[in-house]
Amino acid sequence: MGGRRKGESKPTAWAYVARNTAGTTAYAERQHDVKDLDQFEIGGVLSWKNPSDFSEVTDYEVDWRLTSTNRSYLGNVSIGTNSFDVPSETGLQSFSIIETVASVSAINFVDLDLDTDELGGRLLWQEPSSTERVEFYVVYLALDSVGTGGEVPVGAQRTTLPTGHWADKVNITALDILYDTPRQNFSHLVVYTRSSLAEQTTPVAAALSDTFATVSNVTFADYDLDATDIGGPLTWDPPGDVSEVVTYIVYLARAVRRT
Known part of the structure; x- marks a missing residue:
């Protein structure tokens, strides 16, 4: 990012620098609040403080940079605005920054x-x-x-x-x-x-591993000879995998599915 002097077509310097008309260099304090949690991606608010003398600065230009010539343009910010929203999922490419990675x-x-x-x-x-x-x-x-x-x-x-x-x-x-x-x-x-x-x-x-545990070969012999009464042994074969089975529950039902 650079501050641009009046009449200049390019920023005078990179990495949050602005130059005044006397040719001295003033560095703006900056902070990037990274909120994109993916590795190799960033996003969030870039903010900075004005240099001590910014009387000749007309705007700020924001970019990635390795050197003054190896850079990638992100956007322009008018003077008086001291922050820039970096979109989420912005790729780091080959540029360096302290990014926030947060995965479970x-x-x-x-x-x-x-x-x-x-x-x-x-x-x-x-x-x-x-x-x-x-x-x-x-x-x-x-x-x-x-x-x-x-x-x-x-x-x-x-x-x-x-x-x-x-x-x-x-x-x-x-x-x-x-x-x-x-x-x-x-x-x-x-x-x-x-x-x-x-x-x-x-x-x-x-x-996902779907646990499936159903009994088979269910049989019942009614030894109670009274009408409307039942009584006798109910037997079944256990599931092939009983690792998650704690108990068996038996119901009387009106249909195959429990009702």
């Missing part, structure tokens, strides 16, 4: 809904090493590990999966997914961090 890690989900093609249980994760810019987390069911198919349609409420679920407090590291949540054709759970500026574009993902 160690995602774990065990499906405790024992019906096929249905999910339910607790999603766990570890918070980023720095949560200074993180305001909350957003969880989606997605078609792959990069979040495909997990976008929220315009106007949709982010209250239930698969359209999305907010974890409103940064210190939350778990989210209970309601039982009977349809899996549909989703293969992953993905967690995004979100700042006040934007949601991450690249999530952290956990592959």
Whole structure:
């Protein structure tokens, strides 16, 4: 970024510099509040203080720079304005800056809904090493590990999966997914961090494993000989995988599905 003197077509110097008519150099103090949480991307508010003498400065030009000639233009700011909004998802390219990267890690989900093609249980994760810019987390069911198919349609409420679920407090590291949540054709759970500026574009993902545990070969022999009364042994074969089975529950029902 440079301050431009009256009549100049190019900034006199780079890296937050303005020159006055006497030829002396004045540096503006600057700060970049990075709020894009993706690696190799930034976004947020760039702000600065005017140099001690800016009487000949007409505007500021903002750019990335490696040298005075190796630079990438971002925009112009009129004199009197001391901030510049850097759009979210602005790529760093080969330029250097202290960026804010905040992704969760160690995602774990065990499906405790024992019906096929249905999910339910607790999603766990570890918070980023720095949560200074993180305001909350957003969880989606997605078609792959990069979040495909997990976008929220315009106007949709982010209250239930698969359209999305907010974890409103940064210190939350778990989210209970309601039982009977349809899996549909989703293969992953993905967690995004979100700042006040934007949601991450690249999530952290956990592959789904649908736990299915149903008994088979159910038989009942009625040994009670009274009308309208029943009594006798009910037997069944256990599921092939009983790792998540705690108890069996038996009902009398009017139909195959419990009613």
